[in-house]
Amino acid sequence: MIRSEILREIAPILRDQLVICNIGLPSQELHMIDDQPTNFYMLGTMGLASSIGLGVALAQPKTVISIDGDGSVLTNLGTLPTIANNVADNFILLIIDNGSYGSTGDQPTYAGKKTSLTAVARACGCENVVECRAEETGKVLQDAIDSKKMTIIVCKCESGNIKVPVITKDPVVIRDRFMTAVQS
Amino acid sequence: MSINTKIVNDLIANKISFVTTVPCKQLAGVIDEIDRSPDIFHIPSNKEDEGMGLCAGAWMGGKRPAIIMQNTALGVTLNTLATLIQYYRMPLPMLISYRGELREPVACQVEMAVHTKALLAQLNIPTYHFHKERDADELDAILKYTFMCNKPVAILTDASFWGGYGDQ
Numbered sequence: 028m029i030r031s032e033i034l035r036e037i038a039p040i041l042r043d044q045l046v047i048c049n050i051g052l053p054s055q056e057l058h059m060i061d062d063q064p065t066n067f068y069m070l071g072t073m074g075l076a077s078s079i080g081l082g083v084a085l086a087q088p089k090t091v092i093s094i095d096g097d098g099s100v101l102t103n104l105g106t107l108p109t110i111a112n113n114v115a116d117n118f119i120l121l122i123i124d125n126g127s128y129g130s131t132g133d134q135p136t137y138a139g140k141k142t143s144l145t146a147v148a149r150a151c152g153c154e155n156v157v158e159c160r161a162e163e164t165g166k167v168l169q170d171a172i173d174s175k176k177m178t179i180i181v182c183k184c185e186s187g188n189i190k191v192p193v194i195t196k197d198p199v200v201i202r203d204r205f206m207t208a209v210q211s
Numbered sequence: 212m213s214i215n216t217k218i219v220n221d222l223i224a225n226k227i228s229f230v231t232t233v234p235c236k237q238l239a240g241v242i243d244e245i246d247r248s249p250d251i252f253h254i255p256s257n258k259e260d261e262g263m264g265l266c267a268g269a270w271m272g273g274k275r276p277a278i279i280m281q282n283t284a285l286g287v288t289l290n291t292l293a294t295l296i297q298y299y300r301m302p303l304p305m306l307i308s309y310r311g312e313l314r315e316p317v318a319c320q321v322e323m324a325v326h327t328k329a330l331l332a333q334l335n336i337p338t339y340h341f342h343k344e345r346d347a348d349e350l351d352a353i354l355k356y357t358f359m360c361n362k363p364v365a366i367l368t369d370a371s372f373w374g375g376y377g378d379q
Contacts, residue, residue: 075261082272086268087273206271
């Protein structure tokens, strides 16, 4: 399975949650598959989906899911110790780990070579780290939501992209409707 | 009242309840007060752009944030300021230690000091410079201004403001 197939499969689970979605193709794919006001699409700023998601989770009680990529987590590796040491049990970090920088042409990442983000997350002190196959993502994600424990999910999948349009929504509109959804 | 207490009181009076910090010797007293304050959630970050991500999330979650950082880190935050904080129009008070100004003992700090105001001006970030202790009288108004206009706002605090570096 590739990332867009995973997103299509977990869209019904994501629909009821606050979602911070990573820059580039992940946001474009989620936007095309199931646009929701509870989705915050990152149009820039690679690496910060997990930081933004943790911030939202620490500020209010609803469940927050950050959809990140292996390349983006490597860009902001300092996020994992911050997450581990500031536990928000309403926060789930879903790392879709396809071992490549998908949005820029599938160049390999180190996570697809020697580096295990699962092991890194555990070494940083994250307590609930689950590595799963792409096909298991829906069940693992639902279990994480139901557990009400902060969870890091590393979903190992194949690299590959589909053709998707860019997001043309104004960023302030994306942000404003997300904030309205947070408060509702 | 110490200047550290005055600064933290102004943050609290403006309902700032989520502060991320990257350490600085000049700002150590403020960071200590923030850490002790029951009114503020203090979350140290490993890098300033990460901290700005945390602040963006906290604000969208309903809390007023602030970041405490050194001016030497401005370079690593330019993309985040432009494509996250400014693009999505978010408020962010940045209390910045202005290293490399008068009374600075470390020569390398000057190398970013000479670019600090130019970079902030290039990004159209409203910038205030605290040089004497009474300059902090404006902090309350600066914080109100920040959350009125939903912009990042820089408050540069130099060594003279903090009383120098002691015996260095």
